[in-house]
Structure formats: structure tokens, C-alpha cells
Amino acid sequence: MNEKVIKLLNEQINKELYSAYLYMDMAIFYDALDLDGYANYYTIQAQEERDHALLFMKYMQNNGLKVTLDAIAKPDKVYATVLDPLVAAAEHERYVTALINAIYHEAHENKDYRTMKFLDWFVDEQMEEEDNADSMINRYNLFGQDPKGLYLLDQEYATRVYTAPSLAL
Numbered sequence: 001m002n003e004k005v006i007k008l009l010n011e012q013i014n015k016e017l018y019s020a021y022l023y024m025d026m027a028i029f030y031d032a033l034d035l036d037g038y039a040n041y042y043t044i045q046a047q048e049e050r051d052h053a054l055l056f057m058k059y060m061q062n063n064g065l066k067v068t069l070d071a072i073a074k075p076d077k078v079y080a081t082v083l084d085p086l087v088a089a090a091e092h093e094r095y096v097t098a099l100i101n102a103i104y105h106e107a108h109e110n111k112d113y114r115t116m117k118f119l120d121w122f123v124d125e126q127m128e129e130e131d132n133a134d135s136m137i138n139r140y141n142l143f144g145q146d147p148k149g150l151y152l153l154d155q156e157y158a159t160r161v162y163t164a165p166s167l168a169l
């Protein structure tokens with residue numbers, strides 16, 4: 001396998017773990033506001049990001065590649081309003097999409113069809129992640145500034161349950 005593809009795959013493990021950290025930090029922010037539903041949503045989001053990291057790790061291992069874990073950066077965003085993490089999450093998911101696309105591009109350049117096929121799941125997943133993040137912003141803007149509306153949104157996000165990723169390696 002091409003060295004640059006390997007490096008990007010390994011780096012993506014760290015990026016996904018950072019995503020988990022970022023979403024845990026958002027869950028902490030909402031927990032402090034007693035918005036337990038939003039906190040639940042981002043706690044589960046963090047679990048999903050850890051799953052993404054494990055999928056990259058497993059893919060590398062299945063291909064006999066050495067995995068190296070690096071330090072996870074500190075989530076350093078400061079949130080002041082209920083809306084702030086929602087906007088940060090949407091921005092972050094677009095950044096992750098760009099990272100996935102960059103690995104895909106490199107795999108394509110190197111005719112690494114196996115890695116492209118592996119990444120297809122993440123390409124679809126990123127569309128869903130961006131859509132969900134945008135929807136949370138839109139729904140907050142529509143309903144969330146009214147206390148009753150915010151209460152109902154929070155109740156709804158409290159119902160989110162963890163499901164394991166549909167991709168199995």
C-alpha cells in the first residue's frame with residue numbers, strides 16, 4: 001500500500017478520536033445547563049466517533065499495517081450559547097468530510113481500490129453526519145429560542161440510543 005495512504009489512514013484514527021473528545025466536551029457543556037437530551041445526543045455521538053477510529057484501526061490491522069497512536073488534542077472551543085456547539089459540530093463534520101475526501105483522493109491516485117471501497121462507507125456516513133448537524137441548527141433556530149420548544153427538542157434528543165456501525169470489518 002502507498003505510504004501516503006497509510007499515513008493518512010493512521011492520522012484519521014487520531015482525528016476520529018479527537019472528534020469523540022470534541023463531542024464529549026459538548027455533552028459536558030449541555031450537562032452543565034441541565035439540557036440532558038442534548039448531552040445524551042453528544043455522548044452517543046462521541047461513541048460513534050470512537051467506533052469510526054476503531055474501524056480505521058481494524059482496516060489497517062486487517063491489511064497488516066502498523067498502527068501508531070498519537071496524543072489527542074485538547075478540545076479548546078468555548079461555548080456561550082445553546083446554539084454554539086451545534087454550529088461548531090456542523091463545521092467540524094465538514095472538516096471531517098474534507099479529510100475523508102483527501103484520503104479517498106490519495107487512494108484513487110494510487111489505484112488503491114480496496115481503500116476506496118472501505119472509505120465508501122465513510123463517504124455516505126459524512127453525508128448523514130452533515131445532514132444531522134445542519135438539522136440540529138435549523139430545528140434550534142425554528143423552535144429552540146422558545147423555552148417550551150427547547151424543552152421539547154431536549155426531550156427528543158434524550159431518546160437517541162447508541163447503535164453500532166453498520167460497517168463490520
Ligand code: FEO
Binds near residue numbers: 048049052096129
Ligand atoms: Fe467520524 Fe462525525 O465523523
